[in-house]
Amino acid sequence: xxxxxxxxxxxxxxxxxxxxxxxxxxxxxxxxxxxxxxxxxxxxxxxxxxxxxxxxxxxxxxxxxxxxxxxxxxxxxxxxxxxxxxxxxxxxxxxxxxxxxxxxxxxxxxxxxxxxxxxxxxxxxxxxxxxxxxxxxxxxxxxxxxxxxxxxxxxxxxxxxxxxxxxxxxxxxxxxxxxxxxxxxxxxxxxxxxxxxxxxxxxxxxxxxxxxxxxxxxxxxxxxxxxxxxxxxxxxxxxxxxxxxxxxxxxxxxxxxxxxxxxxxxx
Amino acid sequence: xxxxxxxxxxxxxxxxxxxxxxxxxxxxxxxxxxxxxxxxxxxxxxxxxxxxxxxxxxxxxxxxxxxxxxxxxxxxxxxxxxxxxxxxxxxxxxxxxxxxxxxxxxxxxxxxxxxxxxxxxxxxxxxxxxxxxxxxxxxxxxxxxxxxxxxxxxxxxxxxxxxxxxxxxxxxxxxxxxxxxxxxxxxxxxxxxxxxxxxxxxxxxxxxxxxxxxxxxxxxxxxxxxxxxxxxxxxxxxxxxxxxxxxxxxxxxxxxxxxxxxxxxxxxxxxxx
Numbered sequence: 260x261x262x263x264x265x266x267x268x269x270x271x272x273x274x275x276x277x278x279x280x281x282x283x284x285x286x287x288x289x290x291x292x293x294x295x296x297x298x299x300x301x302x303x304x305x306x307x308x309x310x311x312x313x314x315x316x317x318x319x320x321x322x323x324x325x326x327x328x329x330x331x332x333x334x335x336x337x338x339x340x341x342x343x344x345x346x347x348x349x350x351x352x353x354x355x356x357x358x359x360x361x362x363x364x365x366x367x368x369x370x371x372x373x374x375x376x377x378x379x380x381x382x383x384x385x386x387x388x389x390x391x392x393x394x395x396x397x398x399x400x401x402x403x404x405x406x407x408x409x410x411x412x413x414x415x416x417x418x419x420x421x422x423x424x425x426x427x428x429x430x431x432x433x434x435x436x437x438x439x440x441x442x443x444x445x446x447x448x449x450x451x452x453x454x455x456x457x458x459x460x461x462x463x464x465x466x467x468x469x470x471x472x473x474x475x476x477x478x479x480x481x482x483x484x485x486x487x488x489x490x491x492x493x494x495x496x497x498x499x500x501x502x503x504x505x506x507x508x509x510x511x512x513x514x515x516x517x518x519x520x521x522x523x524x525x526x
Numbered sequence: 527x528x529x530x531x532x533x534x535x536x537x538x539x540x541x542x543x544x545x546x547x548x549x550x551x552x553x554x555x556x557x558x559x560x561x562x563x564x565x566x567x568x569x570x571x572x573x574x575x576x577x578x579x580x581x582x583x584x585x586x587x588x589x590x591x592x593x594x595x596x597x598x599x600x601x602x603x604x605x606x607x608x609x610x611x612x613x614x615x616x617x618x619x620x621x622x623x624x625x626x627x628x629x630x631x632x633x634x635x636x637x638x639x640x641x642x643x644x645x646x647x648x649x650x651x652x653x654x655x656x657x658x659x660x661x662x663x664x665x666x667x668x669x670x671x672x673x674x675x676x677x678x679x680x681x682x683x684x685x686x687x688x689x690x691x692x693x694x695x696x697x698x699x700x701x702x703x704x705x706x707x708x709x710x711x712x713x714x715x716x717x718x719x720x721x722x723x724x725x726x727x728x729x730x731x732x733x734x735x736x737x738x739x740x741x742x743x744x745x746x747x748x749x750x751x752x753x754x755x756x757x758x759x760x761x762x763x764x765x766x767x768x769x770x771x772x773x774x775x776x777x778x779x780x781x782x783x784x785x786x787x788x789x790x791x792x793x794x795x796x797x798x799x
Contacts, residue, residue, distance in 0.1 A: 320632070326629075331615065332640055336640050336643060351704065358613055366705050368651065369652070371667075372799060417686075419691060420691055421728035422728060423728045433684065474599070496606075499607075499609070507663075511662045
């Protein structure tokens with residue numbers, strides 16, 4: 260009798276373990292499928308929105324779109340077009356030239372700050388989508404919609420004025436020795452994400468700060484996908500560009516760009 | 527828990543001599559060590575294994591959890607899109623399978639377009655002198671004929687939010703960013719103290735034209751206005767140059783201020799970022 264009930268408990272426990280494992284596996288596979296399928300939607304959108312529409316008469320011949328000289332010239336043209344469009348505003352904008360590995364801050368077409376991009380990586384979506392469509396997408400500046408950062412945009416210090424002269428204390432010089440580790444992500448209205456991470460080589464604190472910042476972003480993205488899973492919706496995929504810049508330059512770029520600033524990218 | 531204690535024989539029960547007592551002591555030692563040995567054996571063989579099993583299970587659970595999370599956070603994005611560092615297109619020339627004249631025409635048209643855009647973009651940088659201010663690093667760069675002729679430290683806004691004790695008024699002392707131009711140039715400027723200058727020191731705010739609002743010598747030898755009340759000027763507190771300490775103006779040391787004053791004209795551009 261005891262052995263029987265023991266076997267019964269054992270059996271139900273086994274069933275429970277198997278069903279939980281099965282559920283987790285199905286969940287993981289579903290999550291994986293949804294995530295892998297998502298970029299295809301993004302490619303389709305880029306191709307349909309920015310692809311070449313051939314006029315009835317004339318226009319470019321089909322074979323020229325795979326010509327490397329044409330592609331490079333078209334990319335340069337797109338980059339200039341985006342920069343000229345950005346120059347129409349008086350605010351600070353960012354230009355990223357990935358082949359030249361330079362990031363420049365510009366105001367009204369004037370380069371005010373240049374830094375070296377230490378490494379860069381772009382989403383495979385930009386390679387898989389139609390070349391002409393991606394270049395057309397890059398021919399307009401990207402407008403920042405939202406940003407996530409490890410430092411505040413404006414390091415505001417609150418101070419209450421003294422009631423009278425007896426309470427007044429002359430200001431001490433600010434503490435400039437404090438190091439601020441800056442990593443930030445810019446989300447654009449066009450559904451592109453720009454990751455600007457600082458160089459962490461030989462600096463454990465900077466590495467830890469970046470790891471935690473990156474972990475928070477990955478968690479945010481995973482939670483969004485999970486939410487879509489629950490609602491049986493296909494998650495929106497955001498193609499990305501990742502760059503790594505010297506430690507102090509990430510802070511300068513982030514603080515210089517206005518909240519809804521613009522940036523242009525040359526591939 | 528059963529402890530194995532050897533049974534004493536009758537002859538050992540009445541011990542009187544020291545030698546006999548010594549023998550009895552060793553028996554007692556054996557008894558105690560036997561007890562501790564059995565306790566130790568029980569702990570090692572049973573409890574320790576149980577504890578180790580619990581630790582192993584907990585570790586397995588933690589590792590599985592970490593792997594599960596890593597799957598969602600790291601593995602899936604990697605499978606989804608690992609990215610590429612290769613930006614260059616494949617080296618293909620369309621001329622080999624295209625009407626050569628058409629191809630050349632299209633490429634030439636594109637080249638001309640790129641050159642036109644490049645020239646247009648380059649023309650945006652002023653040929654005259656202009657000033658660039660980096661408020662994050664508190665540095666300035668003076669350009670003339672598109673060449674850097676002077677650079678050094680300056681002071682910009684402190685990002686202090688000053689609130690009156692009642693909370694009725696507030697100011698944020700920050701330097702504005704963007705494109706500006708020199709609107710006025712003044713030698714031996716006089717500072718007209720705004721309300722916050724009094725409130726900050728706990729003084730009562732005087733009427734607009736009160737004498738106490740006018741102060742000479744605190745802005746250095748020169749001042750240049752860039753609009754909205756913001757000035758580029760000198761300072762008495764030179765040890766603070768290179769730090770974010772101002773109320774929004776740009777402070778420079780005497781030599782840099784003089785050089786900039788003499789280089790920039792009314793209408794010269796000032797780019798602040």
